[in-house]
Amino acid sequence: MAFDEYQTERVTQILEAKKANFFTKKMIGGLCFMVNDKMLCGMHIDKKTQSNLLMARIGEEASLAAFEMEGVLPMDFTGRPMKGYIFVTPEAYDRAEDLEFWIQKCLDFNPLAKASKKKAKKKT
DSSP states (O other), X not given: OOOOHHXXXXXXXXXXXXXXXXXXXXETTEEEEEETTEEXXXXXXXXXXXXXXXXXXXXXXXXXXXXXXXTEEEOOSSSSOOTTEEEEOGXXXXXXXXXXXXXXXXXXXXXXXXXXXXXXXXXX
C-alpha cells in the first residue's frame, strides 16, 4: 500500500476543518478516506510515474466535466476506467485551495454515491 503521508495529512486537515465524519481504510493500493461507509477520496502513488495521485469520487457527470481540466486523469487500474472516479495529479491539487476544491467535490457527491455491497462473512 503506497501513499504519501504528508498528502494524506493535508486531506485529513481539510476533512477535519469541514467537520466531516470520516475514517481511513487501506484499499485500492493506497489510503482511502471513507464517509458514510463510502469511499470519498484517497491517496495513491502511481507505480509508473511515482507521482502522488489524488483518487476522487465525484460522480459520472462531474468527472466528464473534470476531464476538461488540467491534471485530471481517468482512474484506471485495470485497463478499464472506473466510472465516476478520477485521478488528480499533484500539479492540480498542490495549492491548498485546489485540494480543498477537489475534496469539496467529493463531499458534494458522497450523499448521492451508492455504498459497496458488504461481503458476507465466511462461516467456519
